[in-house]
Amino acid sequence: MKFEVSGGGAQIWDKDVLGLALYEGFSEEDLSPLPPDSAKIVWLEVSRGNFKAKKGSSLVVPLAGERPQCVVLAGLGKKEEVRADNYRLAAFTAARAAANRKASSVSIVMTDAAGHEIKHDREISRCVAGGVVLAGYRFEKYRSPDEDDNFKPVETADVPGADPGALEEGRIISAGQCWARDLANEPGNVINPETFEREARKTAEDYGLEITVFHAPELERKGMNALLSVGRGSATPPRLIHLTYRPKAESRGTVALVGKGITFDSGGLSIKPADSMVTMKGDKTGACVVLAAVKVAAELKLPLTVHAITGVAENMPGGGAYRPDDIIRAYNGKTIEVNNTDAEGRLTLADALAYASELAPDALIDIATLTGACAVALGDTTAGLFTNDDSLGDEFLEAAKRSGERFWRLPMDDENLRKKIKSPAADVINSAGRYGGAITAAMFLENFVKKGQPWIHLDIAATDFAKEAYSYYSKGATAFGMNSIIGFILKRAGE
Secondary structure, three states, X not given: OXXXXXXXXXXXXXXXXXXXXXXXXXXXXXXXXXXXXXHHHHHHHHHHHHOOOOOOOEEEEEXXXXXXXXXEEEEEEOHHHOOHHHHHHXXXXXXXXXXXXXXXXXXXXXXXXXXXXXXOOHHHHHHHHHHHHHHOOOOOOOOOOOOOOOOOOOOEEEOOOOOHHHHHHHHHHHHHHHHHHHXXXXXXXXXXXXXXXXXXXXXXXXXXOEEEEEOHHHHHHHOOHHHHHHHOOOXXXXXXXXXXXXXXXXXXXEEEXXXXXXXXXXXXXXXXXXXXXXXXXXXXXXXXXXXXXXXXXXXXXXXXXXXXXXXEEXXXXXOOOOOOXXXXXXXXXXXXXXXXXXXXXXXXXXXXXXXXXXOOOOEEEEEEOOOHHHHHHHOOOEEEXXXXXXXXXHHHHHHHXXXXXXXXXXXXXXXXXXXXXXXXXXXXXXXXXXXXXXXXXXXXXXXXOOOXXXXXXXXXXXXXXXXXXXXXXXXXXXXXXXXXXXXXXXXXXXX
C-alpha cells in the first residue's frame, strides 16, 4: 500500500477512482475539485435525491472516460458533529468502492464547506490512511478463488493536503489492526497455545522486542495455578507470554497491556451449547490486540515502554480438566473457588494481572472477551470499561472517542454486588451469576491487581466479532479496542 500527497487540482484526476468527502448541506459549488464535465454529471445524480452526505453514506457515479472511472461521494455528516473517525469512514467508503472495481489507484479528497481541498491535521491524516488500509481487508485465506469476484485492494492512494508522516503512522496502525484480525480469525485447529507462541516469537524477532515465555513447569513453580488449571484439559499446555518494547531513547513512561488468550473456549466441563461454541476461536482477541499493539509501538518507535502480556490456554473438557468445586491458589496467593469452568478467562487474567502488577506500570490495561452480560447490557458495537482510577478512565474514554470505538463506563462501587464474589470456601468465587455479571467479573479481576496500581478493564464481548459488515468492519474479527489502546499510547507518548 503506497500513499502519495499531490498538490491537488488536476493531479487528483489521474487515478482510477476519485473519492470526494462532503459535509451535509453541500452545494454544486462544493464539487469544484472534480473536472467540470464530471461535476455536472455527479450533480445531476445528487439532484435526484440519491445522496445527502450523511455519515457513512455514499454515491458511486460511473464516468465515461478512462480516468477516473468513477467518482465516489462519501458522506461526513454534519460539519459541527464531525470527528476524526468520520474521515476514516469516508476514506474507507471511497477505497472500498475502488477495491470492488479492481481499481489499483484512488484519490481521496477531503473538502471544506466551500468545496476547497483541506489541509489535514495529523489525526485526520492518520484516520484517512487507516480507512484506506481497512478497505482492503478481507479474511479469505481458506477460500478458493472466485473468478466472478472483482475485489482487489488498491495499491496507491493520493491524499491531497495530508501530512505524509501521519499517513505512514495511520498505515502502520491499521495494518496492525488487520494483522490482529487475521490472527483472531484463525480457527482453533490452526492457532493453539503452541502456535500462538510461535507468532509471538516471530513478532519479537521481527521488531526487536524482548520476549519471555513461561511453560507449564515454570507456571507451576511460580504458582500460576489459575492459568494452569484452565489449560489442563487440553492436549496443548498453556503458557504465559510477555513481550516488551523499550525505546532506544529515554522512555516517557510505561504501559502494560494484558490480553485474554483463550485460543478456543468449549466451556470446559461446564460445556457450552453447540451454537455458543461458534466464533469461540475469537476468544483470543484480547491477546491478539495486545500483541499487535506492542508491534505497532515498535514500528512507530514510540518513546514509551510497552509490555504485552497474555496467558494463553485452550479451555477443553479433557481428562485433566479442572472441575466445579475446585479451589485454586493464584499467583498473588489469593484462592479461588470454581463454580463454573466456562468463566475461565478471568482465571487466566488473574495470574496475568498479578504478574503485570509487579512491573508497576504507570497504567495497566486488560482487554478481554469476558462476559455475555456485557454484550446483553451494551449490545454488539459498544464495549464496557471498568477502572479503579477515575482520571485514567477519563483519559482512555477520550482516546476511545477520538478513535471512533464506543466504550461505556460501568460502575464498580456497588458493595451488594461485591458480596456476590465472596466464597465461603475461598477468598473469591469465579462466577457470581447472571445479574450484574460484567461488573462482578471486573470486581473479581480487581482482586489480582496490586493495590494502588492504576488499572482499566475492557470487556469486548460481542464487539470482537461482527456477524455482519458495518462501518469499516467486514464480517468476522474486528480487533475492537486496538484503535483506542493505540490512541491512548500515542497520547501518553506525546505523539
